[in-house]
Amino acid sequence: MKRKIDALEHAGTICKAMQKGILLTTKKDDAVNTMTIGWGMVGIEWGKPIFIAYVRYSRYTKEILDGTDEFTVNVPVGELNSNILRVCGTRSGRDMDKIAELGLTLEEPEVIGTPGIRELPLTLECKILYRRPQNVDAIPLDILDCYYPADENGQRDGHIAYYAQIVDAYIIEE
Secondary structure, three states, X not given: OEEEOOHHHHHHHHHHHHOOOEEEEEEEOXXXXXXXXXXXXXXXXXXXXXXXXXXXXXXXXXXXHOOOOEEEEEEOOOOOOHHHHHHHHHOOOOOOOHHHHHOOOEEOOOOOOOOEEOOOOEEEEEEEEEEEEOOHHHOOHXXXXXXXXXXXXXXXXXXXXXXXXXXXXXXXXX
């Protein structure tokens, strides 16, 4: 059962949970992938409720997002096995099926084609409206050094900002 919610009324809960980590879930063909994110925003843009997700260029999730126009955001409510966020934040979907490995339960979506995850029941179904590459040259040096260390070639792995309309929001309940 899904209890519909107003995503904006839960923005504080979502942002607070994001500090520890939430999941961003994508789907390509029949394969579902999820990754931990700690950066994002909930707000209003273009008169619509929006979730902005930031995904590094190097991530497998970016490859999937570049071929789709949707994703779900999955937020824990109550206790969560910290191993879920650890594995989803350190392992790549290129190398493993994180959903199967962790025994996560996929929940059928209501509006889009990408499922939610029952173990992180606060779910936002999101439809991408706009993509914006990050200009790392415009970021202050102290932030660059902390969050974007240069590789051996002096390159910094920036993010793409995915602005997505929240088209449905609910809490998955037993």
